[in-house]
Amino acid sequence: MSSLFPALDAGSERPALRFGDRSLTYGELRAVAGSLAARLDGAGRVAVWATPTLETAVAVVAALLAGVPAVPLNPKTGERELTHIVTDSGPALVLAAADAELPPALASLPRTDIPTGVPADGSGDRGGAGVPPRAEPASPADPALVVYTSGTTGPPKGAVLSRRAVAATLDALEDAWGWTSDDVLVHALPLFHVHGLILGVLGPLRRGGSVRHLGRFTTGGVARELADGGTMLFGVPTMYHRVAEALADEPQLAKALAGARLLVSGSAALPVHDHERIAALTGRRVIERYGMTETLMNTSVRADDVEPRTGSVGVPLPGVDLRLVEEDGTEITAYDGETVGEIQVRGPNLFTEYLNRPDATAAAFDGTWFRTGDMAVRDADGSVRIVGRKATDLIKSGGYKIGAGEIENALLDHPGVREAAVTGEPDADLGERIVAWVVPADPGAPPSGQELADHVAAQLAPHKRPRVVRYLEVLPRNDMGKILKRALRG
Template sequence: MSLLAAMSSSMDERPDRIRIGDRSASPPRLREWAAAVADDLHGTDRVAIETTPTMETVVGVVGALLAGTAVVPVPPDAGPREREHILRDSGARALLVPAGAGTAGTTRGGGPAADGSGLPVVPVDLRRTSATRHPEPGPERTALILYTSGTTGAPKGALLSRGAIATCLDGLAEAWRWTPDDLLVHGLPLFHVHGLVLGVLGPLRIGSRLHHVGRPQPERYAAAGGTLYFGVPTIWSRIAATPTAARALRSARLLVSGSAALPTAVFDGLAALTGHRMVERYGMTETLITVSARADGPRRPGAVGLALPGVRTRIVDEQGRDLPADGTAMGELLVAGPTLFDGYLNRPDADAASRSADGWFRTGDVATIGPDGWHRIVGRASTDLIKSGGYRIGAGEVEEALLAHPAVREAAVVGLPHPDLGQQVTAFVVADGVTGAELVDFVARQLSVHKRPRVVRLVDALPRNALGKVQKKRLVEG
């Protein structure tokens, strides 16, 4: 079956099925625009595209996939060094750009891109259509090369196959009861799994309507009238702080959060305002989405649900020994199954380091798994599992305790080197009208005393990436 099954077969001419910003299209019209791009790309192995939240980006990505060309998304806010690395390391043969965007309408082979990359440009022109039907590539073919940053070195290109993406989307459609009757609303960046794979390729495979609102502002989410909403914790926190916008989501069917842990206070606040208990899910660029709560099952704050069909998970200690699924033992989460990536481009060393001796993917995330199969993500092994005075402390638990204080708006907890304890629990907090000492006492009254922060640093803001994840590495490096 085609990766973009619903779009490929749809005869629905309604022009509001796919809306990106202020542009709308029916599935057949999107297919015709994309086929014109596919005609230009025929025989091209890899193509890069700057993923602005526009219809041209969607048409370019779909056109490349129709042609069997691997897509290399480039963040629109990438600095010159990051952009140059992605274009060079990926081996992209051309660059997709909106027609007239500084290229004077040049076509493939007709001249280099205006950005100095030296790549030939392929314009995405919404005035051009084609009726060509390109043969469906095999499921083993690479669909996307997504660049993901690790703790060291330049970003690595993760190879995601068409089959892995299709399997992931089908599993989510089953878990979330996602159907063509849904209207998916989101405003996520289109260079990540969340916004691009789930948020664009998902509707084109399943057949639901799509409205990408551009900037993910609470008012835009509220006005969209969707049945299914995607967001990251930063978005949901802002919506929870805007009661009028939150109440407008009561008519939705499902609210989904991912890409980072959703604070319990936000979960509870949204439940009170919207009537919905959030669906949380877990995944990575390298694994796609592997664990999720279900539409027809319970939703638990701080937990991300059950493994999706075909996915296997386990937790291990530092020596690789299996830990019990008792809901208490914390260990590194390992994943196996059909949604895994095919490796890092040009990085056999990183491939080897990412696999256990028996072939499972090492996520680098610390988790617990309960007897009922429910997963809770404690955080990154490198920053969120703190070893202090012989204790193993999950940073997320301390953060939740801090966020329960009414004066605290944001909190991030890390372990910093300490000559006696090994690591000391250190909290970076955005708060009003409270002292660090008061917050230490507040946490000590809620948790075991050894889990309290030894140091609280009050800051104006926490460093975050494009998806709202706190960049703890920057806090640790200070």
């Protein structure tokens, strides 16, 4: 009996996974993953070379069936960081696609190639009856995955995610999104992190639905898959920005998005102007959710919400407690849409610990509350609007606490701005001054700094206007499309 993936027990002909022109039904996945799980029995932690392929999905499912924690590895990770992750996590072996070339950092690990074909020895018929899934651990507290953080404040830390946490977050999203076995999820996200792997692969499998991974994001691929039965699209803001840019010239894309049941954006804030362009051209609104590696999902706009929630990440998910606190830990009780505080959360969705880092684990908690480092306000209905990271997006200027996110949205509303980021830098008079980093829509005729300052002051408040404007050809971003503000400051 599979506690995480009940649909595997039936071993049906329903489609489970499709990556390009390669696919597996639930019966075939049961056979292939069950066969690999038998080989992993008692292996301890296993590393997974997490390319955006069918093999990665099979490997992670097999590890979970075997009760073996999986450590997904980003194939783009540099040698030094990868060496740290492998040394820290101590995997017994690495699972990789047969044609994958592995870097030197993995040379000392035994390698097991990931099968994707149904066993040819008669044990893996299409129903998968001959290879039952492995018996899973009895305890929901057992580790399921060790996912490494991005390492922005030091070497990456391995967040240990329990089976309970994975199940809790996916079941809470079932409630919030009306997620069923009839849903067909389309996405092109990497498979080494929470959004792409847990939500984007394990989520559909837990519901008994199916996932279609594009391999590489293109607006044409999105249009094709949504038009061919896809019901949900997961993406990050960079993807939705490209969608918004393409809609006017790609009527088939607009039609496909209009027919989707749910469009979800996450991993960073989706700018308001992209929300509005997509809604205007498709009649569909993108909903946002909020989560972290350590917490999985905390909040989401609900699929059945009748009110537009542009700029909001919704309300806490079932089972999640959320509060805002002042710098001294005092809880903020005002739901006024103005008072900024740090988000703290608790619930069954939280990670168990940072692997081998009891000091960091202890520092991450205020009693039972996890300190997210994200700053937000709460509206009258309890919904959350994130204004930025405490370390990089909270600007203290002239006695005010200012979130960079709302200034960025105001800048993006200016027709002369293509991309924008906001940071603070030391100022003898103000404490910090607001700095805008702008990619102009027309590099030959960028809007002046005064024009942009006046634009922000008119939309928000005079004390939120940028005091300095710097122009770039492109903003530095990571693999998930998040702007690397530390690179701007450096």
